[in-house]
Amino acid sequence: MALDKFQHVTKEIDGVNYRIIEAGVSKSRADFLHRLLAHNGLETIIETDPAKEGQEQTYTIITPDVTFNPVVKVYNRELRTFDGRRVTPDYWNQLTEKTEPNYWDLNKKDFLKK
Numbered sequence: 001m002a003l004d005k006f007q008h009v010t011k012e013i014d015g016v017n018y019r020i021i022e023a024g025v026s027k028s029r030a031d032f033l034h035r036l037l038a039h040n041g042l043e044t045i046i047e048t049d050p051a052k053e054g055q056e057q058t059y060t061i062i063t064p065d066v067t068f069n070p071v072v073k074v075y076n077r078e079l080r081t082f083d084g085r086r087v088t089p090d091y092w093n094q095l096t097e098k099t100e101p102n103y104w105d106l107n108k109k110d111f112l113k114k
Helices: 027-039 070-075
Strands: 010-013 016-025 045-048 059-063
Touching (some): 016 027, 027 059
Antiparallel strands (some): 010 016, 016 059, 045 059
């Protein structure tokens, strides 16, 4: 689930409900989220989406923890980076490696100044 959508999308597999964290993402994005969430103690599974002809392969990241909500976890600053800093929206969205807490202050965003 992207941080701009506050949906609670679930998926049932073999009678077990899973929360969809993000769907239709690239392999590098899926690997990043899988590593980040595993580092924070959340079990995740990367599923391969059905291939669409002429399009790049996409993936879906799911978790059996149906109470997990990335919007809440990121904005409450409950997740940690690999070096112990708190995950910010820009870090979650892979816009920057910096974890500037003032996500609303566009003057502090290096990637917007390019």
